[in-house]
Amino acid sequence: MSPTAGKLEGRHFRSRNATQTAAFIFLGACVLLILVPVIYIIVYTIVNGAGAISWDFLTQLPKQRGLQGGIFSAIVGSFYLMVGVVVFALPVGIMAAIYLHEYARQGPLVRLINLSIVNLAGVPSIVYGLFGLSFFVLMLKMGSSLLAASLTLSCMALPVVVTASREALATVPNSYREGSLALGASRWQTIVRVVLPQAWPGILTGLVLAVSRAAGETAPILITGTAFTAILPTSLFDQFNALPYHLYVVATQIPNMPKSTQWGITLVLLVMVLLFNLTAIILRIRLRAQRKKWGL
Amino acid sequence: MVLAAAGWMTVVILVLIMIMLFVEGLPILAVTNPFSFLFTSQWYPVSDPPVFGILSLIIGSLMITATALVIAIPLGIGAAAFLAEIAPPPVREAIKPVIELLSGIPSIVLGFIGFLLLAPAIQRIFNLDSGLNGLTAGILLAFMCLPTIVSISEDALSAVPREYKEASLALGATRWQTIYRVLIPAARPGIVASVMLGMGRAIGETMTVLMVSGGRLAIPSFITDPMSAMTGRIAIEINNAVFGGLQYQALFAIGIVLFLITFAINLVADLVLEKQRRRYA
Numbered sequence: 001m002s003p004t005a006g007k008l009e010g011r012h013f014r015s016r017n018a019t020q021t022a023a024f025i026f027l028g029a030c031v032l033l034i035l036v037p038v039i040y041i042i043v044y045t046i047v048n049g050a051g052a053i054s055w056d057f058l059t060q061l062p063k064q065r066g067l068q069g070g071i072f073s074a075i076v077g078s079f080y081l082m083v084g085v086v087v088f089a090l091p092v093g094i095m096a097a098i099y100l101h102e103y104a105r106q107g108p109l110v111r112l113i114n115l116s117i118v119n120l121a122g123v124p125s126i127v128y129g130l131f132g133l134s135f136f137v138l139m140l141k142m143g144s145s146l147l148a149a150s151l152t153l154s155c156m157a158l159p160v161v162v163t164a165s166r167e168a169l170a171t172v173p174n175s176y177r178e179g180s181l182a183l184g185a186s187r188w189q190t191i192v193r194v195v196l197p198q199a200w201p202g203i204l205t206g207l208v209l210a211v212s213r214a215a216g217e218t219a220p221i222l223i224t225g226t227a228f229t230a231i232l233p234t235s236l237f238d239q240f241n242a243l244p245y246h247l248y249v250v251a252t253q254i255p256n257m258p259k260s261t262q263w264g265i266t267l268v269l270l271v272m273v274l275l276f277n278l279t280a281i282i283l284r285i286r287l288r289a290q291r292k293k294w295g296l
Numbered sequence: 297m298v299l300a301a302a303g304w305m306t307v308v309i310l311v312l313i314m315i316m317l318f319v320e321g322l323p324i325l326a327v328t329n330p331f332s333f334l335f336t337s338q339w340y341p342v343s344d345p346p347v348f349g350i351l352s353l354i355i356g357s358l359m360i361t362a363t364a365l366v367i368a369i370p371l372g373i374g375a376a377a378f379l380a381e382i383a384p385p386p387v388r389e390a391i392k393p394v395i396e397l398l399s400g401i402p403s404i405v406l407g408f409i410g411f412l413l414l415a416p417a418i419q420r421i422f423n424l425d426s427g428l429n430g431l432t433a434g435i436l437l438a439f440m441c442l443p444t445i446v447s448i449s450e451d452a453l454s455a456v457p458r459e460y461k462e463a464s465l466a467l468g469a470t471r472w473q474t475i476y477r478v479l480i481p482a483a484r485p486g487i488v489a490s491v492m493l494g495m496g497r498a499i500g501e502t503m504t505v506l507m508v509s510g511g512r513l514a515i516p517s518f519i520t521d522p523m524s525a526m527t528g529r530i531a532i533e534i535n536n537a538v539f540g541g542l543q544y545q546a547l548f549a550i551g552i553v554l555f556l557i558t559f560a561i562n563l564v565a566d567l568v569l570e571k572q573r574r575r576y577a
Contacts, residue, residue, distance in 0.1 A: 016470050016473075017470065019470075019472060020470045020471060020472035020473075023472040023475075023476070024378075024382055024472065026374060027374045027375070027377050027378035027382060028382070029374075030370070030371045030372075030373075030374030030375040030378060031374075031375045031378050031379070031383075031391060033371055034375055034395060034398070034439075034442055034446070035391065035394055035395075037439065038394055038395075038397060038398045038401075038439075039394070041401065041405075041406075041409055042397075044409075044413070045405075045409075091302075092302045092305050093302075095298060095299050095302035095303070096299075096302040096303045096305055096306065098299055098302075099299035099300055099302060099303035100303050103299060103300070104300075104303060112307060113303060113304065113306060113307055115563070115566065116306045116307040116309075116310040117306045118562055118566045119310060119559055119562045119563065119566075120309060120310055121562075122493070122496045122497075122500070122558050122559070122561065122562035123310075123313065123500070123555065123558060123559075124499070124500025124501070124502065124527060124554050124555075124558055125500065125502055126500070126502040126527045126530050126531055126551070126554070127317070127551050127554055127555050127558075128313075129530075129531075129534075130316070130317065130320075130534070130547070130548055130551045131312070131313045131316050131317070133534065134316040134317075134319075134320045134548070135312060135316050138539060139316075155309050158305065158306060158309065159306060162306065209400075212400055213400075215402075216400070216401075216402025216403070216404070216405070217402070217403075218402070218403065218404045218502075218503045219403075219502040219503055219527070219531050222531060222535070223531070223534050223535060244402055244404040244405075244503075247404055247405070247408060248404055248503065248507075251408050251411065251507070252411075252507065259412075262408070262412075266405055266408055266409075269402060269404075269405060270401065270402075270405055273400050273401070273402055274397055274400055274401075276400070277396065277397055277400035278393075278397075281393045281396060281397075
């Protein structure tokens with residue numbers, strides 16, 4: 001190789017490396033442009049909302065259209081919704097996952113169920129709201145109620161629970177099932193006593209995520225059961241208040257609402273939802289560590 | 297038996313959603329035809345006689361979604377490439393949960409923050425009459441679809457067989473050239489699917505759009521105009537509509553349009569993902 005060629009090559013390599021450095025900086029900037037706003041939002045909400053949080057704010061019913069008093073009715077309503085999703089979506093979701101993973105034979109029918117799961121997950125929340133209104137509220141005559149809203153949110157949560165439960169079942173090694181069957185256990189005993197306990201943390205992760213999503217939803221409950229009220233629901237057929245709905249009304253429809261109260265509600269909602277998400281993330285990390293230990 | 301019933305529950309719900317939307321929404325065709333419903337922009341649901349044209353809502357939804365994608369596609373794919381190929385494992389394990397947290401932030405919270413923080417900033421920067429417009433909505437929606445785009449694209453990039461990367465590096469390509477010329481093309485179906493799913497999320501997003509898009513009912517000429525989206529319109533009007541009345545039917549008909557759009561997007565995205573899975577199975 002002549003000296004000139006070497007120099008040219010060197011320059012070529014340098015420019016290649018410069019391009020690579022520039023590209024890597026760009027990619028890193030992409031990550032920062034996502035991370036910084038997220039962290040900013042969380043920190044800003046904490047800084048502006050922390051002042052409004054007090055024991056009274058959390059445990060008093062709202063007075064004067066939320067201008068005074070606390071947000072207890074909204075917290076209670078959101079809690080009931082989450083319980084509703086656990087009660088309705090969890091058993092159906094787990095049973096569906098058991099059917100799909102342990103019993104159903106792969107074929108066009110299972111493919112159809114898979115497709116419906118994927119598509120349900122993509123239906124816009126407002127369309128779930130319309131469905132809930134026409135089906136639960138009007139057709140089944142539940143009225144605008146806690147029950148109708150919980151069932152609507154449970155329909156939304158179902159694909160998440162089924163998918164997570166199925167993945168959890170898939171991680172249980174087949175040798176466990178074979179071992180149990182070989183000891184004379186029935187198929188059902190094997191699933192209930194051996195497979196489900198092993199899969200439980202994974203199922204729980206999906207459930208926690210589904211519940212947190214349901215707790216943050218506004219559009220579906222807006223048209224199936226919420227009311228801007230200080231009255232706690234006493235039956236499944238009562239209207240109710242919920243945190244995201246309370247924030248929506250307070251931020252858009254009540255004039256002279258103090259900013260600190262609005263940020264306070266935002267903070268409570270954000271903390272609640274993010275705690276659920278963090279729980280799911282921690283569960284998943286621990287699961288992964290455990291699986292590594294098993295050599296899976 | 298019970299298990300099978302539970303297994304079919306998702307199919308049942310999907311079919312019920314379709315039936316209810318069509319039963320409640322299609323009767324609107326008695327007073328309007330599909331063409332004028334979709335392609336005229338006069339929306340006077342409570343005047344006498346009422347007029348139902350949703351073109352301005354469709355264009356509003358599309359403009360906001362397009363803005364969101366213009367921002368989210370480069371950011372999302374860039375971040376996915378960084379996480380899959382460049383970040384050392386500890387950094388990756390630290391960043392991924394934060395991006396997951398983003399997907400956990402409720403849309404009402406993003407809307408509220410956009411309303412109080414982003415809208416005034418956009419108003420100042422672009423010197424507008426109001427910060428509540430399509431651009432503000434689009435930026436916020438970009439953040440709603442980013443977690444989907446990043447996580448699915450990253451999965452797709454990580455699923456490309458090692459040999460591809462090793463062969464490229466062995467031929468003397470730099471890591472960047474390998475990412476750009478080998479890995480991204482090889483993962484393209486997965487990346488395309490991630491963008492489609494992100495688009496489905498953006499077009500169906502309701503509360504954020506409702507709070508920050510401005511709510512004007514006219515065909516927007518520019519992205520910084522105030523505008524309305526299909527989702528937001530349903531949320532605003534449905535509680536005031538008489539059950540079974542014409543306005544109620546028209547809002548369900550908008551629901552049908554939304555449902556069909558997202559259904560098509562998800563179906564195609566799923567087929568594309570399936571193709572990707574088979575390619576490297």
